[in-house]
Amino acid sequence: xxxxxxxxxxxxxxxxxxxxxxxxxxxxxxxxxxxxxxxxxxxxxxxxxxxxxxxxxxxxxxxxxxxxxxxxxxxxxxxxxxxxxxxxxxxxxxxxxxxxxxxxxxxxxxxxxxxxxxxxxxxxxxxxxxxxxxxxxxxxxxxxxxxxxxxxxxxxxxxxxxxxxxxxxxxxxxxxxxxxxxxxxxxxxxxxxxxxxxxxxxxxxxxxxxxxxxxxxxxxxxxxxxxxxxxxxxxxxxxxxxxxxxxxxxxxxxxxxxxxxxxxxxxxxxxxxxxxxxxxxxxxxxxxxxxxxxxxxxxxxxxxxxxxxxxxxxxxxxxxxxxxxxxxxxxxxxxxxxxxxxxxxxxxxxxxxxxxxxxxxxxxxxxxxxxxxxxxxxxxxxxxxxxxxxxxxxxxxxxxxxxxxxxxxxxxxxxxxx
Numbered sequence: 001x002x003x004x005x006x007x008x009x010x011x012x013x014x015x016x017x018x019x020x021x022x023x024x025x026x027x028x029x030x031x032x033x034x035x036x037x038x039x040x041x042x043x044x045x046x047x048x049x050x051x052x053x054x055x056x057x058x059x060x061x062x063x064x065x066x067x068x069x070x071x072x073x074x075x076x077x078x079x080x081x082x083x084x085x086x087x088x089x090x091x092x093x094x095x096x097x098x099x100x101x102x103x104x105x106x107x108x109x110x111x112x113x114x115x116x117x118x119x120x121x122x123x124x125x126x127x128x129x130x131x132x133x134x135x136x137x138x139x140x141x142x143x144x145x146x147x148x149x150x151x152x153x154x155x156x157x158x159x160x161x162x163x164x165x166x167x168x169x170x171x172x173x174x175x176x177x178x179x180x181x182x183x184x185x186x187x188x189x190x191x192x193x194x195x196x197x198x199x200x201x202x203x204x205x206x207x208x209x210x211x212x213x214x215x216x217x218x219x220x221x222x223x224x225x226x227x228x229x230x231x232x233x234x235x236x237x238x239x240x241x242x243x244x245x246x247x248x249x250x251x252x253x254x255x256x257x258x259x260x261x262x263x264x265x266x267x268x269x270x271x272x273x274x275x276x277x278x279x280x281x282x283x284x285x286x287x288x289x290x291x292x293x294x295x296x297x298x299x300x301x302x303x304x305x306x307x308x309x310x311x312x313x314x315x316x317x318x319x320x321x322x323x324x325x326x327x328x329x330x331x332x333x334x335x336x337x338x339x340x341x342x343x344x345x346x347x348x349x350x351x352x353x354x355x356x357x358x359x360x361x362x363x364x365x366x367x368x369x370x371x372x373x374x375x376x377x378x379x380x381x382x383x384x385x386x387x388x389x390x391x392x393x394x395x396x397x398x399x400x401x402x403x404x405x406x407x408x409x410x411x412x413x414x415x416x417x418x
Contacts, residue, residue, distance in 0.1 A: 336367070366392065
């Protein structure tokens with residue numbers, strides 16, 4: 001008789017929940033144990049800075065599965081638990097209360113933690129970060145009409161919080177070290193699109209600025225900048241990036257480096273241990289390097305890929321990085337990978353001024369990434385351009401009358417202006 005196998009998933013976020021779902025859908029009949037540190041059942045994070053923060057979405061829409069799904073599919077979900085250690089030799093995880101759970105395969109989906117600012121006053125009430133459902137609740141409760149919000153960091157989270165706050169009537173100041181929001185990722189021309197978008201809605205930017213101190217008597221009342229400026233604040237949201245939760249992996253002797261280092265099958269240096277989601281620094285065969293992708297789509301797809309790898313399927317996780325944002329009346333999708341120094345030209349199709357365009361990052365004439373703003377149903381074509389690896393004429397790439405799928409050797413069709 002075959003011994004019943006146990007697969008343990010540490011981290012009950014989107015990646016972990018989708019891994020558990022895939023194990024059952026793909027026929028795994030052993031034990032599935034899903035361990036989460038938060039008290040809530042698995043939920044998705046994009047609604048936290050979008051619909052839930054705006055008050056336009058119901059809390060229940062954030063959850064990955066209905067409450068009864070885990071019991072119905074024989075998934076042993078334990079929430080509010082801490083995993084203290086991974087014993088690779090014994091093939092066990094140790095919980096905070098000393099309980100040990102054996103595993104035949106282990107998936108680390110431990111996610112990431114927001115970075116903090118090492119300045120005085122960070123402990124004050126009203127100095128918040130956005131990572132969890134309770135974080136979103138606290139920020140949302142503070143965004144009353146007329147509230148004074150200071151956002152530290154003009155990345156995606158900071159800008160989405162700023163947009164939600166302005167739409168709810170709060171006064172918003174964004175403090176950012178760079179000269180423009182999202183400058184490192186987008187470059188100056190496209191970063192200016194987002195700066196102008198927020199300025200038009202009444203957001204004040206303090207660029208080239210850094211926080212010296214949060215001030216207040218028990219609760220934050222102002223933010224002191226290094227140039228001596230004091231910004232009045234009823235609430236502060238710090239959005240200065242995240243760091244991957246690698247503590248368990250590192251203590252267990254796994255290879256770590258900006259995440260848990262895994263191969264294209266999402267397998268670590270220990271063939272029984274896998275990683276997915278924010279914490280996985282996975283080898284990407286298209287780019288010939290390891291990438292750690294923090295966005296929703298990576299959690300959505302890497303969890304199932306890791307589950308299939310655990311089941312012995314031949315997995316090559318080579319999905320192109322993808323993320324999206326919604327701010328006011330602007331919707332955007334980004335596909336691909338164009339780090340600073342990884343491209344030489346940005347080609348724009350459409351009009352930056354009207355915020356209806358597609359931008360393409362190219363290297364040696366080949367498209368390596370694309371961003372579509374208020375232009376829809378083009379993600380698949382952008383992915384095809386990237387995956388083709390074919391040089392594309394820049395004039396045709398910029399011409400809205402040339403269909404995207406006519407830009408590679410297989411396409412000839414013309415399209416109307418988007």
